[in-house]
Amino acid sequence: xxxxxxxxxxxxxxxxxxxxxxxxxxxxxxxxxxxxxxxxxxxxxxxxxxxxxxxxxxxxxxxxxxxxxxxxxxxxxxxxxxxxxxxxxxxxxxxxxxxxxxxxxxxxxxxxxxxxxxxxxxxxxxxxxxxxxxxxxxxxxxxxxxxxxxxxxxxxxxxxxxxxxxxxxxxxxxxxxxxxxxxxxxxxxxxxxxxxxxxxxxxxxxxxxxxxxxxxxxxxxxxxxxxxxx
Numbered sequence: 001x002x003x004x005x006x007x008x009x010x011x012x013x014x015x016x017x018x019x020x021x022x023x024x025x026x027x028x029x030x031x032x033x034x035x036x037x038x039x040x041x042x043x044x045x046x047x048x049x050x051x052x053x054x055x056x057x058x059x060x061x062x063x064x065x066x067x068x069x070x071x072x073x074x075x076x077x078x079x080x081x082x083x084x085x086x087x088x089x090x091x092x093x094x095x096x097x098x099x100x101x102x103x104x105x106x107x108x109x110x111x112x113x114x115x116x117x118x119x120x121x122x123x124x125x126x127x128x129x130x131x132x133x134x135x136x137x138x139x140x141x142x143x144x145x146x147x148x149x150x151x152x153x154x155x156x157x158x159x160x161x162x163x164x165x166x167x168x169x170x171x172x173x174x175x176x177x178x179x180x181x182x183x184x185x186x187x188x189x190x191x192x193x194x195x196x197x198x199x200x201x202x203x204x205x206x207x208x209x210x211x212x213x214x215x216x217x218x219x220x221x222x223x224x225x226x227x228x229x230x
Contacts, residue, residue: 026210033203037121040140040196049126049194056188057129065130068186075144075183080107080151087155099158106212110150113208114143117200129191142193145184145201152176153209180205 039045073079084107091100123140137143156176160169184202187193 026207026214029203029207029210033200033207036196036200036203037140040123040200041121045194045196049196052195053126053188053191056185057191060129060189064189068189071179071182071186072144072190072192074179075148075186077143077147080147083151091158096158102212102216103154103158106150106154106209107147109212110147110205110208113204114141114146114201117141117204118143123194123197126191126194129189132190132192135192139193140197141200141204142184142187142197143201144187145180145193145198146205148180148183149202149205150208152180153205154212157209157213 036045084104088100088104091097091103118138118140121140122138125134125139128134153176156172160172163169163172180202184198187198188195
């Protein structure tokens with residue numbers, strides 16, 4: 001067997017394993033989301049939500065409140081929409097058309113998923129802290145958490161695919177995770193979401209990103225198989 005054949009075999013094995021692991025992770029996340037949603041609908045998470053909200057609120061200081069409001073704005077529809085446009089344009093200008101389309105599809109699909117889930121569960125918002133006005137949308141899941149996890153997760157995946165240094169790739173993932181985790185925390189801190197809303201938002205984002213990744217790897221595998229068959 002030639003070196004080329006060996007490399008091709010390893011590539012197909014890697015893609016196959018990635019597909020299986022991604023599918024297993026997506027199914028696991030979906031099962032967890034279903035369980036969490038059922039607990040929320042039956043109001044079995046009320047004690048957990050109240051205790052965690054109170055614990056986070058006890059950390060409040062004027063400076064921390066300003067910081068949390070800043071992170072909350074970063075996860076807002078306005079900020080993420082502007083950020084998404086910038087990312088797509090930059091990718092397109094760098095001749096990364098496939099990545100630009102996948103990123104746009106990921107964000108648009110995430111937004112549609114967020115609206116669909118909110119309308120499906122129709123959970124009433126908690127009373128916000130700091131005299132903030134109550135958002136008009138439903139509470140479950142947290143849109144800030146879902147969309148920021150999709151944005152930073154997809155962006156990190158695109159960036160790390162082109163970074164050779166392992167330490168730098170790790171730093172990119174740590175930064176991305178820290179951003180969407182802090183955005184989710186800010187929603188609990190400000191009192192506009194229950195803790196389970198934020199957890200559900202992260203879980204829904206994970207499911208959606210894994211689905212997109214599954215489709216991407218499947219498409220690449222089929223594309224390479226066609227090329228080899230010619």
